[in-house]
Amino acid sequence: MRxxxxxxxxxxxxxxFNKKEKEKKRLKKQLDKKEKAEERKATSSKGKSLDExxxxxxxxxxxxxxxxxxxxxxxxxxxxxxxxxxKQVATEPEGPRRGTITFFNESKGYGFIKDLDTQESVFVHIxxxxxxxxxxxxxxxxxxxxxxxxxAISVKKV
Numbered sequence: 001m002r003x004x005x006x007x008x009x010x011x012x013x014x015x016x017f018n019k020k021e022k023e024k025k026r027l028k029k030q031l032d033k034k035e036k037a038e039e040r041k042a043t044s045s046k047g048k049s050l051d052e053x054x055x056x057x058x059x060x061x062x063x064x065x066x067x068x069x070x071x072x073x074x075x076x077x078x079x080x081x082x083x084x085x086x087k088q089v090a091t092e093p094e095g096p097r098r099g100t101i102t103f104f105n106e107s108k109g110y111g112f113i114k115d116l117d118t119q120e121s122v123f124v125h126i127x128x129x130x131x132x133x134x135x136x137x138x139x140x141x142x143x144x145x146x147x148x149x150x151x152a153i154s155v156k157k158v
Contacts, residue, residue, distance in 0.1 A: 096140040098158070101133050113141060113152050124152040131157040
């Protein structure tokens with residue numbers, strides 16, 4: 001009886017190079033994990049007292065292991081502490097301001113005026129116009145505080 005070579009008999013060995021490499025990596029990973037665990041155990045901070053784990057902040061804001069000197073302690077009134085941004089008091093010049101229309105979009109109904117004195121750019125809406133305006137027109141205007149800054153109102157051509 002003659003034996004016929006089948007595909008099963010002629011297949012590659014089950015241990016391929018790639019499988020060997022993966023197995024080496026897996027074993028190395030396990031070893032590294034064990035080493036790290038042993039290192040953590042050796043340098044663990046368990047068992048320390050509360051005083052040894054405590055950190056303090058000195059008068060300059062630096063972290064230190066020693067408690068601050070009670071003689072250098074400063075007292076503050078709770079009312080003096082301000083949370084958030086202080087409200088800005090708008091300083092309005094007396095009388096109407098003068099400026100030039102630097103941009104105005106008639107279809108959208110807004111633009112900007114450059115104040116001649118402060119060189120500040122002030123938003124203007126079509127509802128704040130007294131006379132129709134276009135770019136490069138000289139105007140006089142007053143301002144009011146809007147949500148995002150000063151808005152020009154009572155805008156008149158000069």
